[in-house]
Amino acid sequence: MVQRLNGKQSSYRLLMQYIVWMLRIDMRRVAGLFVIQLLGSLLTGMNVILVSRIANLAIGVYQQTDPLSALFFWLAVTLGLAAINNSLWPLFSLQEEKVRLELEESLLQDLQDKASRLRLEVFERSDFHDLLGRARSVTEPGFMLNISYDLFHMVRSAFNMFTISAVVLWWNPWLFFAIAITALPSPIMKWLEVQKLFQLEKEQIPDVRLRNYYAGIMRSREAAKEVRTFGLADWLHSRWQGLFWQVEDAKFRLSVRNNVKHVLLYSLGVVGVSCGIAWCVAAVLNGSLNEGRFAAMFVALGGVSAGIRSVFDSFSRVSGSLLRIGDFFDYMLLGPEEEPATTAKQPSEQASFVLEHVSFRYPQTDRDALQDVCCTFCDGERIALIGENGSGKTTLVKLLAGLYQPTEGVIRFGDTDLQLIDMAELRRRMAVVFQDFNRYAFTVRDNIGFGNVMELQHGGLIQDAAVRSGADEIIAGLPQGYDTLLTKQFSGGTELSGGQWQKLAIARSYMREAAIAMLDEPTSALDPKAESDVLRQFLATSQNKTAFIVSHRLGLARFCDRILLMQDGRIVEQGSHDELVAKNGEYAQLWAMQSQWYN
Numbered sequence: 001m002v003q004r005l006n007g008k009q010s011s012y013r014l015l016m017q018y019i020v021w022m023l024r025i026d027m028r029r030v031a032g033l034f035v036i037q038l039l040g041s042l043l044t045g046m047n048v049i050l051v052s053r054i055a056n057l058a059i060g061v062y063q064q065t066d067p068l069s070a071l072f073f074w075l076a077v078t079l080g081l082a083a084i085n086n087s088l089w090p091l092f093s094l095q096e097e098k099v100r101l102e103l104e105e106s107l108l109q110d111l112q113d114k115a116s117r118l119r120l121e122v123f124e125r126s127d128f129h130d131l132l133g134r135a136r137s138v139t140e141p142g143f144m145l146n147i148s149y150d151l152f153h154m155v156r157s158a159f160n161m162f163t164i165s166a167v168v169l170w171w172n173p174w175l176f177f178a179i180a181i182t183a184l185p186s187p188i189m190k191w192l193e194v195q196k197l198f199q200l201e202k203e204q205i206p207d208v209r210l211r212n213y214y215a216g217i218m219r220s221r222e223a224a225k226e227v228r229t230f231g232l233a234d235w236l237h238s239r240w241q242g243l244f245w246q247v248e249d250a251k252f253r254l255s256v257r258n259n260v261k262h263v264l265l266y267s268l269g270v271v272g273v274s275c276g277i278a279w280c281v282a283a284v285l286n287g288s289l290n291e292g293r294f295a296a297m298f299v300a301l302g303g304v305s306a307g308i309r310s311v312f313d314s315f316s317r318v319s320g321s322l323l324r325i326g327d328f329f330d331y332m333l334l335g336p337e338e339e340p341a342t343t344a345k346q347p348s349e350q351a352s353f354v355l356e357h358v359s360f361r362y363p364q365t366d367r368d369a370l371q372d373v374c375c376t377f378c379d380g381e382r383i384a385l386i387g388e389n390g391s392g393k394t395t396l397v398k399l400l401a402g403l404y405q406p407t408e409g410v411i412r413f414g415d416t417d418l419q420l421i422d423m424a425e426l427r428r429r430m431a432v433v434f435q436d437f438n439r440y441a442f443t444v445r446d447n448i449g450f451g452n453v454m455e456l457q458h459g460g461l462i463q464d465a466a467v468r469s470g471a472d473e474i475i476a477g478l479p480q481g482y483d484t485l486l487t488k489q490f491s492g493g494t495e496l497s498g499g500q501w502q503k504l505a506i507a508r509s510y511m512r513e514a515a516i517a518m519l520d521e522p523t524s525a526l527d528p529k530a531e532s533d534v535l536r537q538f539l540a541t542s543q544n545k546t547a548f549i550v551s552h553r554l555g556l557a558r559f560c561d562r563i564l565l566m567q568d569g570r571i572v573e574q575g576s577h578d579e580l581v582a583k584n585g586e587y588a589q590l591w592a593m594q595s596q597w598y599n
């Protein structure tokens, strides 16, 4: 089961986590950004006081009670400070851009590292893909741009608001509270809306993923053949369209409701500021407020209201982004992970496996793919796994390769529980060809060399692997030989047939001198000659190896030391070919059935 270690976290905790994380990435630059913010805001606050001073001086000059030079002096000071304030922002933007890029890179790296550590069972769960989809949205270009911009904007607006508020509070505290109370409901509403939108988007993620899946099929080169042959385009489009509007309509309805509320609450804020200005006018008329202070109050009242809105608007956007970052942190705490090499045990030299009452059920299914399997595979033994489709052969191979853990029972490698073994080390001793092997859109050299990435530059080894798998003849006919790009997605590439790809996958497994070989239907796409070459090669190279081969070709199985016949996740018969034929059971019937085509 997917373990998520933390529950819903408060915005405050997430904000702290985010700030700590930013500081961890580039403490010097992040601290520098805060200092620039602080300076800029102090300058903005001073500006309000200077406006008051200049207005009073202008009146004084007009009434000839103050000298013109004093007015020019304070005007020069104000302009000077404004110039300093303005020059801070290009500096701020450059620093911010760098911090943002560093954050984005770190996010992507963390996301990818985590995915490579998670156990494969986790990938089988749909809720994992929902969470991954939400966590990935954090790494979209622009997300970091917005959150860091909003965060710094919030800090800057808060500094501005505090300095302007301090001025108004000092001159008239009641006026300040009246403006604050009328200005607050609108941004608080916005904050609540952000939470609702996040919740809605979270619920919509499975539909959005499905919608993207439909779109992906319509765009995919691989699917294009069937989409056209079976005329699926209209059906896919109508499904995609239905989901598109279902998702977007729900968001639009929420947006309409929010906008109506906003208009009402914003008007309340305007009423607050208007009342404040009316109060100032009355104070000027009754002589309790001089003209200079009136001018400054006029600026400051609007400033307080706009400041409160600006702080809370940025806060709403930051908290919305933090909720998404929260998904990212949740994702980073997912488990279970593979055993870290530092705590894991070294695998024994003897490549033997013991399965004790092993059952396995894929996550989110209600049926065991393997049921109570008990078996021993000795060092150097060659095993053929046969059985009808869905009987559990591939699942058994995946468990032996340590890719999945049994849901019940234990698999031992040598004497040690496979779960406790350093899998990276054990996998270095394994050569595996999966039934659904990867077709990398890279060069032939890479496609073979990935079997032993440390030897990717070792041309001789790659050529040798190609010769053993029979891929060398294909490569000789390619335009750039081993450097041919195997994809039509990028320019200059080419494409191979299914069987040719399979030969490359087999060559990949020959890249390491492995003590354990696992081949899951390695010849399903090969022509008879190629199949016979590959099987001969397998029998020759698997001498003294612990080897497992999954195949429906019983002709091959007869050359293995032991055959395991599987049915419904159980081993129903096992023994050598001769023993099983003599037993005259299921295997004997299958053998008779297949051999009749060759008689």
Ligand SMILES: Nc1ncnc2c1ncn2[C@@H]1O[C@H](COP(=O)(O)OP(=O)(O)OP(=O)(O)O)[C@@H](O)[C@H]1O
Binding pocket: 124, 362, 363, 365, 369, 387, 388, 389, 390, 391, 392, 393, 394, 395, 396, 435
């Ligand atoms: N990823 C998965 N999630 C859920 N169920 C799965 C998954 N993979 C396989 N199964 C189920 O597990 C059972 C065993 O599948 P497995 O692939 O091991 O069969 P197999 O014997 O290798 O079949 P085949 O000969 O068709 O390759 C089947 O019932 C299958 O439907």
